[in-house]
Amino acid sequence: MLKLGINVDHVATLREARYRGRGSGEPDPVEAALLCEADGAHGITAHLREDRRHIQDRDIFQLRERIGTRLNLEMANHPEIRAIALRVRPETVCLVPEQRQEVTTEGGLDVAGNERELSEVCQELRTHQIGVSLFINPDSAQISAAARTGADFVELHTGPFAEAFHEESQGREELQRLVRAARQAYELGLSVNAGHGLNYENFEALYAVPHLVEVNIGHSIISRALLVGMGRAVREMLEFTDGYGSGDRVE
Numbered sequence: 486m487l488k489l490g491i492n493v494d495h496v497a498t499l500r501e502a503r504y505r506g507r508g509s510g511e512p513d514p515v516e517a518a519l520l521c522e523a524d525g526a527h528g529i530t531a532h533l534r535e536d537r538r539h540i541q542d543r544d545i546f547q548l549r550e551r552i553g554t555r556l557n558l559e560m561a562n563h564p565e566i567r568a569i570a571l572r573v574r575p576e577t578v579c580l581v582p583e584q585r586q587e588v589t590t591e592g593g594l595d596v597a598g599n600e601r602e603l604s605e606v607c608q609e610l611r612t613h614q615i616g617v618s619l620f621i622n623p624d625s626a627q628i629s630a631a632a633r634t635g636a637d638f639v640e641l642h643t644g645p646f647a648e649a650f651h652e653e654s655q656g657r658e659e660l661q662r663l664v665r666a667a668r669q670a671y672e673l674g675l676s677v678n679a680g681h682g683l684n685y686e687n688f689e690a691l692y693a694v695p696h697l698v699e700v701n702i703g704h705s706i707i708s709r710a711l712l713v714g715m716g717r718a719v720r721e722m723l724e725f726t727d728g729y730g731s732g733d734r735v736e
């Protein structure tokens with residue numbers, strides 16, 4: 486069965502837009518994660534960025550404490566964040582590249598160019614019983630290098646596929662790249678995840694990609710939750726506004 490990991494970063498982005506630096510505020514990504522789990526999500530993903538633009542350290546520790554499924558900590562290979570990972574002990578770490586200017590993770594890791602360093606990180610995390618996933622473009626050289634690092638998983642970057650989805654031949658080509666990459670990774674003994682840009686429109690095309698273990702999805706699910714939950718949120722506030730002038734106001 487293909488597993489669904491839900492990325493709750495976007496919930497924290499909304500919270501930080503109003504409550505940055507306050508230590509709490511709504512919406513709470515941990516509460517969101519618990520709701521995801523209650524409805525069947527198989528895991529929770531959160532990206533602790535070096536600049537802490539959305540998820541904060543306290544979110545990660547609370548997720549670790551409160552969720553009942555699996556925690557996948559997305560992070561750059563940075564010493565401060567690595568030290569946090571060793572304290573939190575998520576089930577898996579997904580190593581991603583991180584640049585300060587990007588809105589979200591833009592490209593895959595250059596594993597081929599940083600093989601030795603990444604092999605050492607994989608080894609360190611794995612000796613602490615943390616599984617390691619490398620977020621890479623569906624590129625043959627990157628997959629071969631990922632297998633040599635000793636990582637458990639690769640997460641294939643589906644962003645280019647999602648971007649090209651509406652352009653027929655390019656969309657097909659990007660899908661084929663994912664198919665070839667998944668086959669290669671599987672044959673090299675890697676478990677295969679996928680993520681970035683997956684949504685309710687493009688997901689079924691991914692059925693063509695073999696060997697997938699888990700997909701990580703954030704933006705489309707959080708966006709849809711906002712809209713499908715809007716009616717209830719409005720009705721609950723209307724109960725208050727309708728009560729105005731009803732005579733039972735506290736003076």
Ligand code: PXP
Nearest residue numbers: 590620680681682701702703704
């Ligand atoms: N996987 C990785 C490695 C990511 O960096 C992201 C984005 O934070 C996702 C999955 C989820 O992408 P999206 O929010 O587009 O669904």
